Amino acid sequence: MATSTPEMENTYFYLNNLVNIPVDGEIPLYYDQEALKAYFEETVEPKTKQFDSLDAKLNYLVNEDYIDPDILNQYSHEFVRSLFDRMKDHHFHFRSFLGAYKFYTQYAMKTNDGQQFLESFIDRVVFNALYLANGDEQLANDVADELISQRYQPATPTFLNAGKKRRGEMVSCFLIDMADSMLSIGRGVNSALQLSRIGGGVGVNLSNLRASGDSIKKIANASSGVVPVMKLLEDSFSYSNQLGQRNGAGVVYLNVFHPDILHFLDTKKENADEKIRVKTLSLGLIVPDKYYELLKTNEPMYLFSPYDVEREYHTPICLH
Known part of the structure; x- marks a missing residue:
């Protein structure tokens, strides 16, 4: 029995890559059309x-x-x-x-x-x-x-x-707020799994989670911060796709005044340690007006522990 080779199966990838190689100083867009034709001939029509x-x-x-x-x-x-x-x-x-x-x-x-x-x-x-x-x-x-x-x-x-008998939901986007407790984190991860399963893109606000090094039950330096929760969510979205057709799509948000803000941003660095690096999870910043006021006046900016804020003022630092 004859078997196909990777080269035969991937002609369209090869042709598509040629689009990125200039010919006489011009982009050879005709390779894109050749790749399109090859894709239909080699994959779409036979399958x-x-x-x-x-x-x-x-x-x-x-x-x-x-x-x-x-x-x-x-x-x-x-x-x-x-x-x-x-x-x-x-x-x-x-x-x-x-x-x-x-x-x-x-x-x-x-x-x-x-x-x-x-x-x-x-x-x-x-x-x-x-x-x-x-x-x-x-x-x-x-x-x-x-x-x-x-x-x-x-x-x-x-x-x-649309029209399918076995399908997910028709809506696109959901937003979850995580409170500063293991119960809320567990519920948030489960909600992200379920919403991703039915085809939704999920945004998760982590701004109320206590920062890395904060105390837990008065034990100093017990909290691991937001990064481990980000890793849990990234794995959840990767695992929970819609019947294998659509990869889970997730984004996490953090207030710019959160003490973990630099660790949060570091997770996207190319040279970040694999233990903290997130590859598929998107990042979003919550930027209050106060941040821009401080920029305009060149005043010092301070970071605020959500745990300390809620303990002193009895209200979360980020309500939305």
Whole structure:
């Protein structure tokens, strides 16, 4: 039996990399189109499951629990067929290799074993339009027109999940506040796992966690600070992806007046110790107006322990 080689399978990667090598002082954009063509010939077309007709395809997707029949049942069979036909008449094609690659790796519906594609970009457009229009044929037509022309793009979880029987949620973003306790940290990590599982991007505010070196139950230097919690969250988002199609997306926020702010920023340094470095977790800063006032007046800036602030003033340093 003949076997394919990595070189044969990755021609499109090779061609795409050539775009970064100038030819006679110019960027050879034509390599991008060659990579796009090679990607379809080598991967998309051979791995796309073929059907004799649209009816056969829809019946398969419904019977195998890929597409929710309730979405299709809101419309007449004639309308669904006409919408598919009209979208095909647009003769959509991807403008770049990376656009096609991202769609087929992260958005296109695949068989349960992940070995075959079950839909094209046109199919995903139609399923989105049918879902979002909720039975309104004119609205379904309008939404489909906007999507196929790329004048409108739904949020990632919506575009990924619309019409599917087994899916996550349609919403994109969630924000979690962690309080300064192990119970809250545990709940926060679990919430991040669950929200990431259903396709949400999650932001976690760590500003109320006590700083590294703070006391716990009056024992000095007992707290490890925010960095270990960041590592827990990064691992959680990496582990909890949506049915293997969409990697978890997480960001952690910290107030600029938090004593761990420099350690927080150091986690993104290329030469940071692997024990503290975060690679996939995004960072965000909470910057109050007071910070800019101090910059304008060139006054000293002090860092405040959330543990001490709450103990003295009985209120968290960061409420939002």
